[in-house]
Amino acid sequence: MRAEKTRAERERLIVVSNRLPFTFKKDGAGAWRAEPGGGGLVTALLPVLRDRGGMWIGWPGTAGDASELKEALASAGTGAGYRLEGVSLTADEMDKFYLGFSNQIIWPLFHDLQSLCNFDPAYWRTYCEVNGKFADAVKAHTAPGDFIWIHDYHLMNVAAELRRRGVTSRLGFFLHIPFPSPDLFMKLPWRLTLLQALLEFDLIGFQTVLDRRNFVQCTRMLAKDVQIEGRGQVLEARVGKRTVRIGAFPISIDYGAFQRRAASPEVTAKAQELHRLLPERKLILGIDRLDYTKGIPLRLKAFENLLERYPELREHVSFLQVVVPSREDIPEYHRLRSEIEQLVGHINGRFARPGGWVPIWYEYRNLSRLELLAYYRAAHIALITPLKDGMNLVAKEYCTCSIEEDCVLILSEFAGAASQLYRGALLVNPYDIEGVADAIRRAYGMHAEERHARMRRMRNSIREHDVFWWVDSFLRAAITRDLSAFPQPEGHLEEDASEYQLPF
Numbered sequence: 001m002r003a004e005k006t007r008a009e010r011e012r013l014i015v016v017s018n019r020l021p022f023t024f025k026k027d028g029a030g031a032w033r034a035e036p037g038g039g040g041l042v043t044a045l046l047p048v049l050r051d052r053g054g055m056w057i058g059w060p061g062t063a064g065d066a067s068e069l070k071e072a073l074a075s076a077g078t079g080a081g082y083r084l085e086g087v088s089l090t091a092d093e094m095d096k097f098y099l100g101f102s103n104q105i106i107w108p109l110f111h112d113l114q115s116l117c118n119f120d121p122a123y124w125r126t127y128c129e130v131n132g133k134f135a136d137a138v139k140a141h142t143a144p145g146d147f148i149w150i151h152d153y154h155l156m157n158v159a160a161e162l163r164r165r166g167v168t169s170r171l172g173f174f175l176h177i178p179f180p181s182p183d184l185f186m187k188l189p190w191r192l193t194l195l196q197a198l199l200e201f202d203l204i205g206f207q208t209v210l211d212r213r214n215f216v217q218c219t220r221m222l223a224k225d226v227q228i229e230g231r232g233q234v235l236e237a238r239v240g241k242r243t244v245r246i247g248a249f250p251i252s253i254d255y256g257a258f259q260r261r262a263a264s265p266e267v268t269a270k271a272q273e274l275h276r277l278l279p280e281r282k283l284i285l286g287i288d289r290l291d292y293t294k295g296i297p298l299r300l301k302a303f304e305n306l307l308e309r310y311p312e313l314r315e316h317v318s319f320l321q322v323v324v325p326s327r328e329d330i331p332e333y334h335r336l337r338s339e340i341e342q343l344v345g346h347i348n349g350r351f352a353r354p355g356g357w358v359p360i361w362y363e364y365r366n367l368s369r370l371e372l373l374a375y376y377r378a379a380h381i382a383l384i385t386p387l388k389d390g391m392n393l394v395a396k397e398y399c400t401c402s403i404e405e406d407c408v409l410i411l412s413e414f415a416g417a418a419s420q421l422y423r424g425a426l427l428v429n430p431y432d433i434e435g436v437a438d439a440i441r442r443a444y445g446m447h448a449e450e451r452h453a454r455m456r457r458m459r460n461s462i463r464e465h466d467v468f469w470w471v472d473s474f475l476r477a478a479i480t481r482d483l484s485a486f487p488q489p490e491g492h493l494e495e496d497a498s499e500y501q502l503p504f
Helices: 002-010 040-052 066-080 091-110 121-141 158-164 191-198 209-222 255-262 265-277 296-309 331-351 369-378 393-401 433-445 448-464 467-479
Strands: 013-019 022-026 032-036 055-059 083-086 147-151 170-174 203-206 227-229 234-239 242-248 282-289 317-324 360-364 381-384 408-412 426-428
Touching: 013 040, 013 121, 022 066, 032 066, 040 066, 040 467, 055 121, 066 083, 083 121, 091 121, 121 158, 147 158, 147 467, 158 170, 158 191, 170 467, 191 209, 203 209, 203 467, 209 227, 209 234, 209 242, 242 467, 255 369, 255 393, 265 369, 282 296, 282 369, 282 393, 296 317, 296 331, 296 433, 317 331, 331 360, 369 393, 381 393, 381 433, 393 408, 393 448, 408 433, 408 448, 426 433
Parallel strands: 013 055, 013 147, 055 083, 147 170, 170 203, 203 242, 282 317, 282 381, 317 360, 381 408, 408 426
Antiparallel strands: 022 032, 227 234, 234 242
């Protein structure tokens, strides 16, 4: 294993994603300026590329010719510790590929919300064309010895496009969102073509065993000549003369970096300031990107239900809900923001007291890193209740930053993180408004000994399975011969374990 691991460390890593980890905009003088990007993928991969070097290929965040950004890309890459290469996309391509196929078809379908899908054939044609552009960029900037790691639902067709262009490099793919069950996937008009494109990768990674199982079931239904065998973390599929590996690799965070930053004097002071603003109250925290999969309206209704049914908690809890702007060009997101803000106003109007207690503090903005970590440190309860999530790194960040371990995580059973954190979190069904309210009440009254034990258990699991473990396990799965070295990670729910049903 040591020789194989050395080989993985020696190879150049090429990361390919829809967006680069920086967004490029012109300043007042007309010069291009790089702004750090956000999101789970960037959070997870930046420390890895800084550690081992390599290249990141993606769209730079502006329509037009990416070659105009050559100097800005080089400068940002030098500062980050790896190269950046841009893929040029027109405004029409971004409209049909990103806002269209990716976010009006794949995103809702893979999150069990097929009623929100718009199966426009023009979206599919543009998706294939744009994936071809990414394949051209990859071929132009990589060498046969590179390991090319392609990310997420925007680029599921890239391997097929690379094979058509004669690229023989080893290709890995990781899906950051859930993979749907067969009854949902079968609704996709291009289901077989897309499945066959995924099978052109050498290694396909999913967040959870359940996501992998859904993919395997879809493959057996649609590609009956593909044979899939194995147990544990990684399976093998025979596709003609090729072997494709299919694994569950739960993504994580840089535990050490988050913990050190959370313990810094400036974060500690900011958290203490929040406590002074809320004397003798417990702070409940929700932090989400604006998205209908996050379950924010249902969460607000659950908090309202808590105040209705348990009036003794009024003026003893405050709910801070942060919504980070996202996909503001999509009408559905405008409607969602309006719904959230109307609910906040309604609940505060019902329960607030003049000159005193306000039940919900609502913020619609991006947070600085200092603010984010201070909110994590200050919160007694984190309320993370997505309707469906691939993983949810906010849950892991919250636990990591809770260095006193005197707090409670309430987590949706439909978040990928639930399969890892179920022994410490209070799992809830986000559709069950009264059930979520009851979980908040239980968290509020939980004894200190139980709070510490639960949080310590989750923090230990996150520390042992951090972002470097995630990358290492994925890359080793791509090169190792003996798959017996990949049992299911300890603390993660197995596909066929009877225990799988217990938290749900």
